[in-house]
Amino acid sequence: MARTLPSQYDPFDAEPRWQRFWEEHRFFSPAADGPGKPFSLVLPPPNVTGSLHMGHALCFTLPDVVVRYRRMKGFKTLWLPGTDHASIAVHTVLEKQLRQEGKTRFDLGREAFLERAWAWKEQSQDTIRGQLRRLGLSLDWTRESFTLDEKRNRAVVKVFIDLHRKGLIYRGKSLVNWCPASQTAVSDLEVDDKEEKGHLWQLRYPVADSDEFLVVATTRPETMLGDTGVAVHPEDPRYKHLIGREAELPILGRRIVIVGDEAVDREFGTGAVKVTPAHDPNDFEIGKRHGLPMINLLNPNGTYNENAGPYAGLDRFVVRKQVVARAAAEGWLVGIEDHVHNVPYSERGGVPIEPYLSDQWFLDVSGMAARVLEAFDSRNQPAFVPERWGKVYRDWLVRIRPWNISRQLWWGHRIPAWFVAGSEGEYVVAHDEAEAFAVARERYGTDVQLQRDQDVLDTWFSSSLWPFTTLGWPDQTEDLGVFYPNVLMSTGFDIIFFWVARMAMMAGEFTGQIPFETVYINGLVRDEKGQKMSKTKGNGIDPIEMMDKYGTDALRYTLVREVTGAGQDVRFDYNRKTGESGAVDASKRFANKIWNASRFVLMNLDEWTPGQLGGLPEPGALTLEDRWILGRLGQTARQIDQMLGRYALGEAARVLYEFIWDDFCDWYVELAKPRLEALETRRGAQQVLAAVLDQTLRLLHPWMPHLSEEIWQLLHQPDGVASICLQPFPTGEGLPETVPPEFALMQQVVRAIRNLRAFAQVPPLRTLPAVRLASRNAEERAAIDATRQAIAYLGRVEQLSLEEVADEHLKQVAVGVAGTVQVILPLGGLVDVAALAGKIRRSLEKLEKESGVLAARLGNESYLANAPAELVTESRAKLAEQRAQAAILAEQLARLEN
RNA sequence: GGGCGUAUAACUCAGCGGUAGAGUGCUUGCUUCACACGCAAGAUGUCACAGGUUCGAAUCCUGUUACGCCCA
Numbered sequence: 007m008a009r010t011l012p013s014q015y016d017p018f019d020a021e022p023r024w025q026r027f028w029e030e031h032r033f034f035s036p037a038a039d040g041p042g043k044p045f046s047l048v049l050p051p052p053n054v055t056g057s058l059h060m061g062h063a064l065c066f067t068l069p070d071v072v073v074r075y076r077r078m079k080g081f082k083t084l085w086l087p088g089t090d091h092a093s094i095a096v097h098t099v100l101e102k103q104l105r106q107e108g109k110t111r112f113d114l115g116r117e118a119f120l121e122r123a124w125a126w127k128e129q130s131q132d133t134i135r136g137q138l139r140r141l142g143l144s145l146d147w148t149r150e151s152f153t154l155d156e157k158r159n160r161a162v163v164k165v166f167i168d169l170h171r172k173g174l175i176y177r178g179k180s181l182v183n184w185c186p187a188s189q190t191a192v193s194d195l196e197v198d199d200k201e202e203k204g205h206l207w208q209l210r211y212p213v214a215d216s217d218e219f220l221v222v223a224t225t226r227p228e229t230m231l232g233d234t235g236v237a238v239h240p241e242d243p244r245y246k247h248l249i250g251r252e253a254e255l256p257i258l259g260r261r262i263v264i265v266g267d268e269a270v271d272r273e274f275g276t277g278a279v280k281v282t283p284a285h286d287p288n289d290f291e292i293g294k295r296h297g298l299p300m301i302n303l304l305n306p307n308g309t310y311n312e313n314a315g316p317y318a319g320l321d322r323f324v325v326r327k328q329v330v331a332r333a334a335a336e337g338w339l340v341g342i343e344d345h346v347h348n349v350p351y352s353e354r355g356g357v358p359i360e361p362y363l364s365d366q367w368f369l370d371v372s373g374m375a376a377r378v379l380e381a382f383d384s385r386n387q388p389a390f391v392p393e394r395w396g397k398v399y400r401d402w403l404v405r406i407r408p409w410n411i412s413r414q415l416w417w418g419h420r421i422p423a424w425f426v427a428g429s430e431g432e433y434v435v436a437h438d439e440a441e442a443f444a445v446a447r448e449r450y451g452t453d454v455q456l457q458r459d460q461d462v463l464d465t466w467f468s469s470s471l472w473p474f475t476t477l478g479w480p481d482q483t484e485d486l487g488v489f490y491p492n493v494l495m496s497t498g499f500d501i502i503f504f505w506v507a508r509m510a511m512m513a514g515e516f517t518g519q520i521p522f523e524t525v526y527i528n529g530l531v532r533d534e535k536g537q538k539m540s541k542t543k544g545n546g547i548d549p550i551e552m553m554d555k556y557g558t559d560a561l562r563y564t565l566v567r568e569v570t571g572a573g574q575d576v577r578f579d580y581n582r583k584t585g586e587s588g589a590v591d592a593s594k595r596f597a598n599k600i601w602n603a604s605r606f607v608l609m610n611l612d613e614w615t616p617g618q619l620g621g622l623p624e625p626g627a628l629t630l631e632d633r634w635i636l637g638r639l640g641q642t643a644r645q646i647d648q649m650l651g652r653y654a655l656g657e658a659a660r661v662l663y664e665f666i667w668d669d670f671c672d673w674y675v676e677l678a679k680p681r682l683e684a685l686e687t688r689r690g691a692q693q694v695l696a697a698v699l700d701q702t703l704r705l706l707h708p709w710m711p712h713l714s715e716e717i718w719q720l721l722h723q724p725d726g727v728a729s730i731c732l733q734p735f736p737t738g739e740g741l742p743e744t745v746p747p748e749f750a751l752m753q754q755v756v757r758a759i760r761n762l763r764a765f766a767q768v769p770p771l772r773t774l775p776a777v778r779l780a781s782r783n784a785e786e787r788a789a790i791d792a793t794r795q796a797i798a799y800l801g802r803v804e805q806l807s808l809e810e811v812a813d814e815h816l817k818q819v820a821v822g823v824a825g826t827v828q829v830i831l832p833l834g835g836l837v838d839v840a841a842l843a844g845k846i847r848r849s850l851e852k853l854e855k856e857s858g859v860l861a862a863r864l865g866n867e868s869y870l871a872n873a874p875a876e877l878v879t880e881s882r883a884k885l886a887e888q889r890a891q892a893a894i895l896a897e898q899l900a901r902l903e904n
Numbered sequence: 905g906g907g908c909g910u911a912u913a914a915c916u917c918a919g920c921g922g923u924a925g926a927g928u929g930c931u932u933g934c935u936u937c938a939c940a941c942g943c944a945a946g947a948u949g950u951c952a953c954a955g956g957u958u959c960g961a962a963u964c965c966u967g968u969u970a971c972g973c974c975c976a
Contacts (some may be wrong), residue, residue, distance in 0.1 A: 013939065149914060253938035312915080394908070398974075405975085450946085534916095536972085565925095568917075574909080575972085579928085588928055589916070596927095597940040606938030662916070675938075757945090764945040765931095770934050800935095843972075859923060877922060884923085 012721075015601035017557025019596075020397065025139050029714075033731045036082045039486040040829035045081035046489035047073070047522070048476050049145060050497045051153060051469070052503075053092035054130040055099055058137045060531040060539060061498065063549035064565045064576060067337075068528055068655060070143045071566055074708040075650045078735035084489050086476050087145040087618045089131050089137060090804040091154035093465045094196075094417040098355065100417075104403065116416050116460075121661040121705070127154075130562055137550065142558050142711050144731065151476045151486070153468045154419065161475040162419045162468050163437055165516060166815050170435045174370045175411070179288045179588040182410055183360030186308030186322075187355030190414040191366055193464065194407075196210065197359055199348040206275060208341035211236060213253040214261055220245070220341055221682025224346055226285075227333070228326040229872075230255065232303040233262055235281035235558030236327040237292050240266030242277055252799035256338050257329070258315050265296045284363040302363050306414070322360065325864055330731060356542075359893035365431070367412040367421060368462070373407040378520070381510075387520040388495070388510065391653045395499055395527045400611045402503045409508075411464045427455035463853055473521035480516075495522040496532065526653055529575035535575050548578050552590050559710035560594035567593070567657040567663075568666045580784075596663060596739035597713050600706065605673050605694045610682050623690045631680075632694045633742060634749040638665060640741025645707055645892055647737045662705055670698065673753070680799050701736045720787060751786060752793035755779065761800035762820045762831040765845065776805040778830040780812035782890075805837050821846070821898045826890040843902050850895045857888040 028034060036042075047069060052062055064592040070085070077083040100122055101111055111119045131152070132489055138145060151158065169175045182191035207227045212219045220236055236253050238245035249266040262281075269292060270279055282295025284300040293300060305311045310325050312318045325502045354357045381387040382400060390396035412421060424442040426432040434449065436442035439458070446454050451495060471479070475494070491513070497506065506525055513521035531547075533539050539546045552561045564836035568576045568589070579589035611619070623626075628636070642665040649658035705728050706716040718730040753865035768774065781787050790797065790808055798806045812828050820831040820842060860881055863869050870878060 011938090014941070015939095127967090356947095397907080401975075462936045503975095538973095572915095577916065591941080592927055599939065601938035602942085604938085609938075657918080664926085671938085672943090679937095760944060761946090767933075770944060771936055856923060861958075863923090866959055870959080872959050873922075881922085 009065045010376065011605045013602065013605070015598050015713065015716075016596065017559060017712065020710045021142065021558050022252075024712050024715045025142060026493045028729065028731060030141070030143065030147065030313075031729070032393075033729055034085065034714045035146045035148045036081075036084050038080050038488045042082035043081050044084065044493075044786060045076040046084040046086070046492045047494040047496065048473055049085065049087045049143075049494060049497075050501075051088040051090035051151075051472065052096050052134050053140075053642075054089050054127045054134065055092055055095040056130055057133050058141075058549065059824060060547050060549050060552075060578060062137075063141060063561065064569075065496065065498055065528055066141060066143055067562045067565050069494060069526065070562075071330065071655050072494065072496075072526075072650065072653065074731065075735060077731060078704065078707065078733060080734070082488075082755055082762050083144075084149070084485075085143070085149065086149050087143075088151035088153070088472070088476060090136055091127065091152065091418060091465060093356075093415045094185075094188055094190065095461060096126065096417050097190075100126060101188070104874075111416065115474050119781065125173050127152075138356065140550065140558060142552060142562065144547075146709070150675070151274050151471065151472075153465070156477075158468060158471070158475050159419055161471055163422050163464065164274060164480050165471060166422055166463070167435055167437065168516075169369060172825060174373070176364045176368055176370070177365060177433070178368045178408075179363065180368070180410070181284070181287055181361045182364055182366055183350065183352070183359045184304070184306070184364070185352035185357065185359055186304075186306070187352060188743070189306045189416070190365065191362070191410055191412065192352055192355075192359065193410055193466075196353045197350045198353050200351050201346060204345050204347055204349070206343045206345035207333075207339060207629045208343075209256070210281070210340050211253040211262075212247060212336040214254050216247070216251075216714075217497050220253055220264070220620055221276045222278050222280040223549055224595075225281055225345060226326070228310075228317075228322060229282040229285045229303065230280055230329065230545060230643050231258060231317065232282045232285050232301040232308070232627050233260075234283060234293065234294065234298040234301060235262050236264045236278055237267045237270050237296075238264065238278045238280050239270040239272045241862075242270075242272050243370065245278055256336065257332065258443075263296070263298065265298070267292050267295065277815070278464045279343060285361050287361055290363075295364050300363055304360055304362055308360065313417060314627055329486065333706070336849050342455070346739070365581065366410050367423075369409040369411050369461075369467075371406055371409050372513055375507075375514050378507070378510045379403045381514070381520050388506075388522050388525045391526045395502060395525070398499070398505055399502050399525075402507050409464075409657065410458075411467050412461045414460070414462050415462050418465060418467055421459040421461050421463060423831055425459065426450075427457055432458070445884035463612070467502055469505060470512040473509055473513060476516055490517065490521070492522040493520045494526060496526040496528065498525045499613050499668045501529075502511040502527070504636055505692060523540075524653075528569065532575050532577045533579060534580040534582065539782065547578055547587075551585065552587060554563075555585070556590045557712075559597055559599065559713045560561040560590050563593040563596065563659060563709045564590045567653050567659040570600055575770050596667070597710060598670060599657045599667060600710075600713060601717070603666070603675055604699055604703075604721070606675060607699045608717075610678075610691055611696060611721075613694070614692065616700050617722070619693045621695050622697050627690055628694070629690070630676045630746050630748060631674060631691070631796065634745045635669065635694065635698055637742040637745035638669045639701055639736075640738040640743060640744075641653060642738075643701065643705060643736040643741065646736035647735065650708070659709055662709075665704060668707075671703065674698070676800060677796055680795075683889050703730060704733050704736050707731070707733075726761070743845040748789035748792050749837070750824050751789045751827070752796050755797050755827055755829060756792075757792065758799045758822040758827075759797070759803065759806055759822040759831070760827040762822050762829065763801075764834055765842070766831060770802075772802070774801065774831065776807065776832055777801060777803045778807045778809065778812065778828075778832065780828040781810045781826055782810060783826055783879055786825055790827065823849075823894050825889055828894050834864070846899050846902070850892060857885055857892065859890065860885045 014349050050065065054059055073083055073085045104110060183197050185192050204225050206223050206225055207228060208221050208223050209227060210219050210657050222236060247334055248264045252261045253264055255262050281298060283289045283291050284302045291484050301313050303310050303314050309319055309321050310317050315330065330339065348844045350359045422437065423433045432447045436445050442456055446456060474490055475491050477483060477490050478601045478874050479486055510519050513519060530538060533545045533547060537545060549561060580587045642661060645661050646658045678691045678695055680688040702713045703718045715730050761883050778791055787808060794806055812830060820833060822829045864881055866884060
C-alpha cells in the first residue's frame with residue numbers, strides 16, 4: 007500500500023479547511039470583465055434576528071447546487087450574499103429584552119434604541135455569516151450587502167423620492183392593521199387569522215324619542231364606545247321604518263344615526279349591526295358611504311383613549327370585560343352566545359391586531375403590477391419552477407391593492423419626508439434635511455420649521471430592490487451591466503407575494519427589466535411529524551446540530567435528495583430523543599462509502615495522478631468491464647447534466663447515488679481488484695479507475711463540495727492553486743453511449759451463483775471447486791465465454807465449465823437459472839431435496855404467472871396492432887426467454903422429484 | 905366561498921401510459937487484504953376508493969374520501 011488514509015472520512019477536519027481555502031483564493035468572486043456568460047443570483051437575505059434554521063439550510067443549499075454546477079460549466083457565476091435588517095423582527099427581539107429590564111423603547115429614546123439595534127445586528131450578522139460559510143455555500147463575500155447599509159439607503163431614498171415625484175407615493179388616512187405589541191401598522195400579509203372560541207354579545211340600543219329599541223350583535227363589545235351608527239338592511243321589514251332615526255348609545259349617551267345599507271346580512275345575528283368606522287374594515291366602508299363620523303378609541307399601545315370616556319387608559323380587553331359587566335348590570339345585555347370566529351393576529355407581535363385609523367404612506371402599485379403581469383402573460387417572465395407557482399404570483403398581481411409602506415418603528419430606512427410645523431399635514435420630500443429646508447424655503451418663500459417623519463419604511467420596500475441595489479444601482483456600475491438581470495431567484499413559496507412580486511414590480515419600474523429569468527420555488531422543511539417548524543412550537547431542528555453530528559455534505563445531500571423538483575415539502579427525519587436523523591446518517595454513510603472507494607483507488611495508483619497516468623487506455627485496450635463502467639459513467643453524466651439544467655436536483659442526486667454505489671463500488675471496483683494484482687493489467691485498471699473517480703468527483707461536487715474537494719486534491723496533488731470548484735463539469739462527451747450487453751448476463755449469473763451458495767449455506771469465503779453452466783443459446787454461451795473470468799472471480803469459483811446441455815446424470819447439485827443459462831452447483835454433501843424443490847417451484851410459479859400475462863397480451867390482436875413494434879418484439883423475446891426458463895426449471899424439478 | 909397540493913412496502917419517499925422501485929427497518933450468512941458508516945442472499949405492496957378513456961392505467965380523465973397549505 008503506497009499511501010495510508012484513515013478508513014473513515016472525517017468531515018470535521020476537511021470541511022473548515024476547504025471553506026477557508028475557497029474563500030482565501032476567491033474562487034467565488036468573479037471579475038465583471040472575466041470570461042464566460044454571466045450566471046448571477048442573490049442570496050435571499052436572512053433576517054438579522056439570530057440564527058439560521060433548517061428552512062434556510064434547504065433554501066440556500068438548493069441554489070448552491072445549481073451555482074456550483076454552473077460555475078463548473080464555465081459560467082461567470084455570481085452568488086451574492088447579504089442580510090436583511092428586518093424592522094419588525096428586530097424590534098420584537100429588542101423590545102422583549104427591554105421589557106425584561108422593565109423599559110420600553112420610548113424610555114430609551116430613538117438614538118439609544120438604534121445603537122442597540124446596530125449592536126444586535128453586528129452580532130447576529132456574524133452568527134449568520136458563520137452559518138452560511140458552514141453550509142459550504144459558494145458565495146462571493148467580497149460583494150456582501152446589507153439591506154440597511156449606506157449604499158442601499160441611498161438607493162431606497164432615491165426610489166422613494168422618484169415614486170413620490172411620479173405621484174405614486176401618497177399620504178392617506180386608512181384603517182391599518184395595528185399591532186399593539188410592536189406599535190406599528192403591519193400589512194395584510196403579516197396578519198394571520200386564528201380561529202378562536204369567543205362570544206357573540208347582543209346589546210340593546212334604545213331608539214331615540216321612542217319606546218322602541220334595536221338589538222345589535224357583536225364579537226367586540228368594547229368597540230361600541232366608538233359607534234357612530236347602527237346599520238340595517240334597507241329592505242328589512244323589521245327595521246325599515248327606523249332608517250334615518252337615531253339610537254342612543256348606552257354608557258356615553260351619544261346619539262347615533264340608523265342607516266340602511268345593503269352590506270348588512272339580514273340572517274346574521276339580529277340583522278342590525280353597530281357601526282364603528284374607525285375600528286372595523288366593513289364599518290369603515292359603511293361609514294364612508296353614509297358620512298358617519300369616525301371616532302378613534304385606541305392609543306398605540308392598545309389601551310383606550312379619552313374618547314372612551316370612563317374607560318380611558320384601560321387595555322382593550324379590560325374594557326371589553328367592564329363594558330360587558332356594565333351592560334349586564336344595567337340590563338342592556340340581552341344575550342350571549344358562544345361563537346367561533348377568526349381573530350386576526352399579528353404574525354410578528356403575536357397579539358390580536360386592531361383595525362386602526364391612522365395616517366400612513368401608501369404606494370400605488372397598480373401600474374407597476376400591470377406591466378409585470380404583462381411580462382408574465384405574454385413572455386412568461388419570470389418562469390416559475392415548478393410552473394404551478396406562477397399562478398399564485400399571477401393571482402396576487404391581479405388583485406393588487408395599494409401598499410402601505412410606512413411602519414411606526416425606528417429600526418429601518420427612515421422616511422425622507424419633513425412635515426411643516428403648524429400646517430395641516432403639509433410636507434416636503436427630500437434627500438436630506440438641508441435639501442428639505444431649501445425646498446420648503448422655495449415653496450413658502452420663507453423659512454419654516456420642519457419635523458422629519460418619525461416612521462420608517464416597510465422592510466420589504468428595501469428588500470424589493472435587492473436584485474439591483476446589491477450590484478450598485480443607482481450607479482451604472484460594471485457589475486450592474488454584467489450581472490443584471492439575475493438568472494435565478496430561489497426562494498420559498500411563502501414569500502412569492504411579499505418579495506418575488508414586489509421585486510418584479512420595483513425592478514420593472516427602475517430598471518425596465520424583470521430582475522430574474524427563473525424563480526425556483528422550494529417547499530417547507532417540516533418536522534418528523536410533518537408539522538411546520540416554528541419558534542413558538544419549539545419543534546425546530548437545528549441545521550448546525552445536524553452538521554455537528556454528520557457533517558455539512560451529509561446534510562446538504564439529504565436536503566437536496568429529498569427534493570423532487572416539484573416544490574414539495576420536505577419532512578425531516580429526526581428522532582427527538584436521541585437527536586439522530588436516519589436520513590442524514592444514510593447520507594453520511596454514502597459520503598463514507600465514496601471516501602473508501604476513493605481510498606481504494608488512491609492506494610492502488612502508486613502515487614500516480616490521473617495526468618501522469620496519461621488518461622484512459624487506447625480504446626482497443628479497454629476490457630469489457632472498462633467499456634461497461636465508462637458507458638455507465640457517460641449515461642450518468644449526460645443524465646445529471648440534463649437534470650441539473652432543468653433544476654431536477656433531487657433526481658440527479660439519486661442517479662448519482664446509484665452509479666457510485668451500485669455500479670462503481672459493487673461491480674467495477676470488485677472487478678478491478680484481480681487486474682491490479684497482475685503486472686500486465688495493473689496500469690490499464692489504474693487508468694480507468696483514476697479517470698472514473700475524477701469524473702465522479704466532479705459530478706458529486708455540487709452536492710458534496712467538501713468531500714469531493716478533499717479527494718480531488720489527494721487524487722491530483724496539484725502544485726499550484728487548483729480546485730475542483732473550477733474544473734469542467736462532466737457531460738459524458740467522449741464516453742460510450744451504450745454498455746456491452748454481455749455485462750448484464752454476467753451479473754445475473756453471478757447473482758444466481760451467490761443465491762445458490764446462500765441456499766446451500768456455503769460460506770461466502772469458501773471457493774467453490776466447480777460450477778457448471780449450460781445454455782442452448784449460442785449468444786449466451788458467447789457472452790459467458792467473454793465474461794468467464796469475471797464470473798469465476800465474483801462467484802469465487804475454481805472451475806467454471808460451460809456446456810450446451812447439462813449433464814443429465816448430475817446428482818447432489820443445487821440448481822438455478824439466469825436468463826436461459828442453467829446454473830449448476832455440485833455439492834459434496836447431501837442436498838435438501840425438498841427445500842430445493844420448494845425453491846424451484848416458487849420461482850416456477852412466479853415465472854408462469856408473469857409469462858401468462860405476457861402471452862395473453864401477445865395473443866391480443868389490438869395490442870399487436872396498436873403497441874409500438876419495438877415493444878412487441880421485446881415482449882416476444884421476453885416471453886420466449888421466460889418459457890425457456892420455465893422449461894429448465896420444470897426439468898430440474900422433475901429430475902429432483904423422481 | 906375560490907385555488908393548490910398529497911394519498912405507493914413497517915417508516916420516509918421516488919416513479920407519472922408498457923410486467924411495482926430506493927433508503928431505512930426486518931430475516932439469514934459473513935470481521936473477504938476500500939468500507940461492519942460494510943459485503944452477500946432474502947421476505948414484504950388489491951400503488952386511498954368508485955367509475956371512465958386506452959390494446960394496456962400507480963401513471964391520463966371524472967367523481968368520492970382523508971390530510972395539508974394558500975387566498976378571501
